[in-house]
Amino acid sequence: MWRFSKDVYTGKLGEDELKELTAMDSMIEKTEAKLEQLSGDPLAIELAEAREKAIRDWNSSMAGSREEGREEGREEGILLGETKSKTETASKLLKSGMKRGFVAEMTGLTLEQIDRLDAERQP
Numbered sequence: 001m002w003r004f005s006k007d008v009y010t011g012k013l014g015e016d017e018l019k020e021l022t023a024m025d026s027m028i029e030k031t032e033a034k035l036e037q038l039s040g041d042p043l044a045i046e047l048a049e050a051r052e053k054a055i056r057d058w059n060s061s062m063a064g065s066r067e068e069g070r071e072e073g074r075e076e077g078i079l080l081g082e083t084k085s086k087t088e089t090a091s092k093l094l095k096s097g098m099k100r101g102f103v104a105e106m107t108g109l110t111l112e113q114i115d116r117l118d119a120e121r122q123p
Contacts, residue, residue, distance in 0.1 A: 094118050
C-alpha cells in the first residue's frame with residue numbers, strides 16, 4: 001500500500017490505477033472532480049500562480065534578509081573585537097606608566113576613553 005500511496009504523490013500512478021483508487025473512496029472522487037474543475041478555471045489558475053509567486057518572493061526576501069543579518073553580525077563582531085583589543089592594549093600601556101596622550105595616540109581611543117580605563121584600573 002505504501003508504494004501505491006507514494007506513486008500518487010510522485011505522479012507515477014497510471015490512469016487505470018487512479019480510476020481504481022478513486023472508486024475505492026468517495027472523498028478521493030470528490031477531490032479529483034474539484035481538482036478537474038479548478039484546473040480549468042482561469043481565475044483559480046491565476047490565484048494559484050500569484051500565490052506561488054508570493055511564496056517565492058517571500059522566500060527570496062527572507063534569504064536576503066538572513067544574509068544581510070549575518071553580514072551585520074560579522075561587522076559588529078569585528079568592531080567589538082577591535083575595541084576590546086584597543087582597550088586591552090591601552091590598559092597595558094597605562095599600567096606600564098605611559099602617558100595618557102601617548103596611549104590615546106597609539107590605540108586610537110579618545111582621551112575620555114583612556115581616562116575611564118585609567119579610573120577602572122586604579123583601586
